[in-house]
Amino acid sequence: MLIQPRYEYVRHFEQPDQLLPNTWIVVRIDGRGFTKLCAKYAFEKPNDKRALDLMNAAAKAVVDALPDIVLAYGVSDEYSFVFHKTCQLFERRSSKLVSTVVSTFTAFYVHLWPAFFRGDLDGGGGDDNNSNNMNNAAVPLQPPLLPTFDGRAVCYPSVQNLRDYLSWRQVDCHINNLYNTTFWALIQKGGLDPVEATEQLKGTFSADKNEILFARFQINYNNEPEMYKKGSVVFRDYELVDPASHSATAAAVDNLAAPPVVSKSKAESDTKRRHKARITVEHLDIIKDDFWERRPWLLTGQPGTLPKQL
């Protein structure tokens, strides 16, 4: 290829953006203008199962495409992707990591849309047996209003910081879902308009909302679907381990100072085990220690034992 001596200098305006080594990288994406999108495509309120299933399917595809991701957590129109602190993908360049995650997520979300927002009730990826589902007709995407997402990368130095970040998102999920469930019950079942519902919920605590749901609408919040209450966790699934034997994982991982030098054969066997692992979507409590202690591979980054039945 010829050189371009005259214009070549413009290359030097690109500034490096590598993220600090030995820190957990979280790329969080958020739906852009989803209020408008939800209205246009008639998302069900307070939760549209098809939309959440589609988010989860797109997140699974991202985790599948980028094996450096150890875990993803999603709620509503946001998803957080966690890269292990030893990750060297794209030399840890922020723009590359963020844009790749956002683009891959968007590509799958748009491509899979027809499989989730469709008319038939019994096939494909979407599973629409929601009792009050009024969206059985196919809902094709209509440009220019397509679903899009923005993103950002944030570094967390320690396991505790990472877990606190994820706990923050899951507590947010709970707070928002309890609010929204009550808000929409007041409207859909109680006949209030949004202004009245907002007014009614002003200053209420969790217990008050639970009480409104139960006393007025016979809804026991605890029986709401786990996906709505807890959000969704995506990860590679291995055999669970006895938590007692792994209580020191976080300290060991924090103590890990640099990406370990692994033999080529070990690296290849790790990659194989990662590809063989099933990527699962679950709706679990990720705040408590138990989730982490039973799945030490999430923090160590070392693939676990593949279950027998696979």
Add this chain to the structure above:
Amino acid sequence: MLIQPRYEYVRHFEQPDQLLPNTWIVVRIDGRGFTKLCAKYAFEKPNDKRALDLMNAAAKAVVDALPDIVLAYGVSDEYSFVFHKTCQLFERRSSKLVSTVVSTFTAFYVHLWPAFFRGDLDGGGGDDNNSNNMNNAAVPLQPPLLPTFDGRAVCYPSVQNLRDYLSWRQVDCHINNLYNTTFWALIQKGGLDPVEATEQLKGTFSADKNEILFARFQINYNNEPEMYKKGSVVFRDYELVDPASHSATAAAVDNLAAPPVVSKSKAESDTKRRHKARITVEHLDIIKDDFWERRPWLLTGQPGTLPKQL
């Protein structure tokens, strides 16, 4: 919304990434792994008109969605989007700008794919009357190999820097296209294999390649389609002006120190004129002054005069 005193602190790990004020922002996106993608979806070589038309359609949608973009330039599987130096979109945060452009581009690329990569010859967005088109059959996207893009933002302080950046991309387009046209002629018409073709082109200059094309394959490179030779420029179209009257535009724009304070009515009328303007895709020389001097609105950021016929 309730506060989360325990986890709230994790917010402070997000670091600011605003780009320097009063500089031109270029967000460039690049296809990820397009060699593999081209192979899987049987892109024509050296140029696949359907794929380029689809790139241009997605770029138009991005320019339409983000009025702060004054111009976009695309070649092959890359596209550069230029935000005016006074742009305040997303407070000039790099991650937001990059991820929004990448996500919007990806969403339209994936959504419009079936309209461009399809079997019938006479409908929709793609215009496939390429003489040696062997891809008339529909080519549905097949996950997990979906088209995705990465991106980055770069700042250019002066008009000259910005124009040099764009000239660099257009010179690159020319160099690569001349090479590829000759390379694939040697293979497709000359019967060489890729190794032989590479060998034959080693050390050749432009004149040599032109000569090979003409003498051996009766191809006059000058008659190749403009889109292949010059790439594609996307911008809002207004009435062209007499270049003589605008020779000082660049200096005036460089001299512009801060976003001007405009009255609300002026801002609204500007927005209207921007929305009324047709977004055009052309294949022009953007290296020479003429392109810029006849379209002063590209550098001033002020909408021009809407053509009568619209």
Add this chain to the structure above:
Amino acid sequence: MLIQPRYEYVRHFEQPDQLLPNTWIVVRIDGRGFTKLCAKYAFEKPNDKRALDLMNAAAKAVVDALPDIVLAYGVSDEYSFVFHKTCQLFERRSSKLVSTVVSTFTAFYVHLWPAFFRGDLDGGGGDDNNSNNMNNAAVPLQPPLLPTFDGRAVCYPSVQNLRDYLSWRQVDCHINNLYNTTFWALIQKGGLDPVEATEQLKGTFSADKNEILFARFQINYNNEPEMYKKGSVVFRDYELVDPASHSATAAAVDNLAAPPVVSKSKAESDTKRRHKARITVEHLDIIKDDFWERRPWLLTGQPGTLPKQL
């Protein structure tokens, strides 16, 4: 030198901090805790000529040590050093530029202190013939309270941005000096205490302060020393030019896209002329065009004509 395979990895935690090319770099330093320092070393109020002369001497030494600096502007305990936009010193690394300026300034400030804050009236660097000077006794520095400075680097993309930055500092100088001159006149000559003086000046405009000074203390603010009213500008001095011939300098400089490639002999002759030039400290209006148009070398970065008499 031996390699340290075990610990060597820690090098990768240092993150790049190059400043955007083709922008003016201003390193501004500010005295740390100078309120306390002024009290301890009995600085005269509202202006201590010895302290300002010392600031200027230290700034001259910085400009002398770093020929990439085209101009410095100082007021009170702050100084701004302007590096030309083509500057490549330390690869434009922010930390290196800031720390070098701050360290050099501090070294000279501390080293020269005894020459400026001393007992005798007729020698050396300080020129203490201030009428109400009550500090004729030597004032040795007494650790731990030594004068120190912090600093930061800021980039300005265009000549207008740079000039607006400097104008901002000079307007600040004027506003603060008029206030302080009036404030201390009320105290030193009017017998007010600081609280009363503050109260008296609350809500006053410039005209009011001029009036207080003149009517009550027979001080014509216009006759105050230029150094107090305008601050100090430090630059290499060449023959002034006819401003008419250089009205287009700013546009030409903005248009300069990349550091020009200069022959080795031209570079050497430039360096010689820079070293021969006298570094001057003046108290001029740097807001108006005249200052810049008569000294085109400040913006072009090209050394001017050395005056005959040198």
Add this chain to the structure above:
Amino acid sequence: MLIQPRYEYVRHFEQPDQLLPNTWIVVRIDGRGFTKLCAKYAFEKPNDKRALDLMNAAAKAVVDALPDIVLAYGVSDEYSFVFHKTCQLFERRSSKLVSTVVSTFTAFYVHLWPAFFRGDLDGGGGDDNNSNNMNNAAVPLQPPLLPTFDGRAVCYPSVQNLRDYLSWRQVDCHINNLYNTTFWALIQKGGLDPVEATEQLKGTFSADKNEILFARFQINYNNEPEMYKKGSVVFRDYELVDPASHSATAAAVDNLAAPPVVSKSKAESDTKRRHKARITVEHLDIIKDDFWERRPWLLTGQPGTLPKQL
């Protein structure tokens, strides 16, 4: 103060530079052009005790001025200052931290110079009873060649990263000092010129250098002064603790996720104990665990027990 609507906008060009929370901040300073400085002021080779004592005195002053520094380590003309990972000084802004450390260090280095580089043998800060000291005459600083330093800030996420950084510097100290001691013995005692000495040491290992020193110059490297072999560590001194009781300190500190909220009275008592603590300069092995386990306050950031005798 009046507002400056016209120029005020230039404030927005300053870009934020806060360092990632919950990471150890190391500000390292390095002498600028010390080869030239050593030559001009006739520093003794391979080590000038006066210069090292002056470095240590300046470092002590920095640690004294900035209580957020938990430890400093110096060798030759460089010094590393470690701020605790919970440090909030200057909102963790990199420029402020770096420039403050560099300026304070420079101020003390220049101010204390006469006390360390002086003619008399029995007074002040310097302790010059070096056998072959040929610098007994006072060595005043002569501008423009004053000692100056540059600096940079680097973040380390974990205790292990921080300790590995410091180990890296101490191993470097050892390697360089062994080399320099042998190199200068070959010149000063062996009569070689620098080129010959360099040649002789090419490809030698540590054992070879030890052997040269012992066999040819009767120098047992182990008997060289600790300051030369190990560098200098500066820290607040409290009562040493039994290492057995603190083996888990590093894990506990890594696990610390955010600056702890402390009561005002606890904060005040901590500050008092910090101020009462003696700042000590020692020449110890900081690579081994023992140093850290006996001084848990270095990692916890919590002041230890003040020794009785103070």
